[in-house]
Amino acid sequence: MNARTVDRIPVLVVGGSLVGLSASVFLGRLGVGHLLVEKHSDTSSHPRGRGNNVRTMELFRTAGVEPLIHEAASVLADNHGILQAEDLTGGHQEWLFKEIDPGGALARFSPSGWCLCSQNDLEPVLVRQARELGGDVRFGTELLSFEQDADGVTAVLRSREDGSQRTVRASYLIAADGPRSPVRQALGIGQSGAGDLFHNVSITFRAKRLADVVGDRRFIACYLTNEQASGALLPVDNREQWVFHAPWHPEKGEPLEAFTDERCVEHIRTATGVPDLEVEITGKAPWHAAERVAEQYSAGRVFLAGDSAHEMSPTGAFGSNTGIQDAHNLAWKLAAVLSGWAGPALLETYGEERRPVAVATSQRASARSAEHRHPGYDALPGTGRQKNVLAVALGYRYPTGAVLGADPEAPAVPDSFQSNGAPGSRAPHLWLRRTGERLSTLDLFEKSLVLLTGREGDAWHAAALQLADQRGIPLDAYRISDEPGHELAPEPGADWADAYGTAADGAVLVRPDGFVAWRSTGSVPDAAATLGEALDAVLRRSA
Structure with a gap:
């Protein structure tokens, strides 16, 4: 070099x-x-x-x-949902789903x-x-x-x-x-998996009148199933800028050069069901869907x-x-x-x-x-x-790795979403109060390990402060209760211990990425020794 x-x-x-x-x-x-x-x-x-x-x-x-x-x-x-339609003007239309978060239920689980x-x-x-x-x-x-x-x-x-x-x-x-x-x-x-799945050409275009055809259907994407010209329509500004994903078959010898502006215009007109739509092609980019x-x-x-x-x-x-x-x-x-x-x-x-x-x-x-x-x-x-x-978005977990006490046989992505503070899972969201400030438990996790304890967690709290000082580990400790002198208070009706699967005298260690590293469901004879062993194991620190 x-x-x-x-x-x-x-x-x-x-x-x-x-x-x-x-x-x-x-x-x-x-x-x-x-x-x-x-x-x-x-x-x-x-x-x-x-x-x-x-x-x-x-x-x-x-x-x-x-x-x-x-x-x-x-x-x-204001765009939500996936629409499937033969074209934009016919009657065969079905929302595959209309709202990402129907009823606002997600607010129970996340501040975002x-x-x-x-x-x-x-x-x-x-x-x-x-x-x-x-x-x-x-x-x-x-x-x-x-x-x-x-x-x-x-x-x-x-x-x-x-x-x-x-x-x-x-x-x-x-x-x-x-x-x-x-x-x-x-x-x-190397790689493993199913390999190539399908291929599309992403076409950006302007069409001022298309917004009138779409009307108040504020979709994320619309899958157009016209047998002569299928594809996916995506809004860019809901007015005149759009994207259309057209199927492409290079495996059958179809060259990318076959997607001329003229062909793309006709494809979009047929797919949308607007034969006289004024279309200005502004860009094309091939992409490949694969599983590897x-x-x-x-x-x-x-x-x-x-x-x-x-x-x-x-x-x-x-x-x-x-x-x-x-x-x-x-x-x-x-x-x-x-x-x-x-x-x-x-x-x-x-x-x-x-x-x-x-x-x-x-x-x-x-x-x-x-x-x-x-x-x-x-x-x-x-x-x-x-x-x-939601099980994919929020429920993925780490059965093994920098965690202690997780079930090593558990699937990395479960069939259903559970939020219970189990080791290897994302730490649950709860709204808290700190000297008048409202914050989520998730706001505590980024630059340090965090030990959460409850009303009877003073021994764990003291152990965390001691170990952070002795070992030079960035480890913050918070007691969550309405007790005077405790660092954080839950909002009315919230039960921190129940949400995190522990008791009032238990403790939960959360990693900087917001995943539960270890949990004790109650008190132990020597909190400092127990927590110290957990820290060494999670952080792969030599004794």
């Missing part, structure tokens, strides 16, 4: 799309120095990847960016909600936030090569603007470089995240959300190891936890595409509709 100078950084992030940029934000919030490189010259200009589920929005809430995302997404704030924000609107928000947090984000810069040894990763980067090269030395590398990940290929990591998961999520000091680790059918937006949640899981572990309060073996739990979630979620995504009869996908749906998408 003959670049003149070597720049040293804790983490190198390769790929500046949703997952890489989210990783940058999460690392920045934790004070981890990093460099992000993206080969393209700017963020995505194509409206895609728009569905941000409730768990992803919780993560963005904790990272302080949720209000900015809602602002960027305001034009589609689903958010429809297209990738081209979301990515600039993440770029600004990442840079404000100190992230070195560089577009138009590509990874040429990398080598790793026991102490770090040496990478050669090239500016695509002037061809200049630089060498960086990073402690760790995150590869968020897409489904055809050059980093994954260089590592020789990397056989391993890391090799040495290099970690895969997002599409480099897993490909999923787009129905339900499971892929982008799973990728952002990958980045969140990995960020706190890198911060802990780099800061010295966790052992290096903690990083081995990243793939142990995230890969089973991806395998289960990718299968759910494929099944949902079949259920919705996504244009271009010929698979037959299974019996019945998927009832509990």
Whole structure:
């Protein structure tokens, strides 16, 4: 490697799309120095990847960016549901579901909600936030090569603007470089799964009169099933800018060049049922739906995240959300190891936890595409509709990994959503009061481990403060009760111990990513010794 100078950084992030940029934000919030490189010259200009589920929005809430995302997404704030219709003018129409959160029931479980924000609107928000947090984000810069040894990763980067090269030395590398990940290929990591499912061409276009045809049907997407021209119609601004996903069959020898402007215009007119619709094609981008998961999520000091680790059918937006949640899981572990309060073996739990979630979620995504009869996908749906998408969004869990007391035989994604504070699951949401301030339990989890106790948890509380000081572990402790001097009070009617599956004298240890690491259902003879052993096991600290 003959670049003149070597720049040293804790983490190198390769790929500046949703997952890489989210990783940058999460690392920045934790004070981890990093460099992000993206080969393209700017963020995505194509409206895609728009569905941000409730768990992803919780993560963005904790990272302080949720209000900015809602602002960027305001034009589609009233769009809900998936419509299926032969065309937009006929009578054969069916809502596959009309409301994402009918009746507002989700508020029982989360301070956040689903958010429809297209990738081209979301990515600039993440770029600004990442840079404000100190992230070195560089577009138009590509990874040429990398080598790793026991102490770090040496990478050669090239500016695509002037061809200049630089060498960086990073402690760790995150590869968020897409489904055809050059980093994954260089590592020789294989993939498993069903493989290619179907192919579409995403067509952006303007059609001023289409809003009159759509009327008050404010859908997220409309699957148009006309036998002569099927496809999916998605609004961009509900007025004149739209996206149409047209089936494409490269496996039958159909070239991408066959999608001329003239063909696309006629396809859209036929699919919508408006033969004289004025259509202006503004862009085209092919995309491929697949079900693949990397056989391993890391090799040495290099970690895969997002599409480099897993490909999923787009129905339900499971892929982008799973990728952002990958980045969140990995960020706190890198911060802990780099800061010295966790052992290096903690990083081995990243793939142990995230890969089973991806395998289960990718299968759910494929099944949902079949259920919705996504244009271009010929698979037959299974019996019945998927009832509990919340189990995928909020109910995924880690049966093994940096957790103690979880059921190792439990599925990573259950059939139904349960929120009970069990080890390996997302910590339940409860509204609390702190000196007049209203906050969620989820607002407590980001930059430290957190020990929650109740009315009779003074021994646990004292043990946590003692261990944090003795061992140099960022560990916050909160007693949740109406007792004077206790740090947090539950809102009237809320029972913290019941929600977290413990008793008034029990304790729950929550990780920085908001997952329950360990739980004691009651008091023990030596709280400090018991909690200390749990911390060492979760953080992979040597005795």
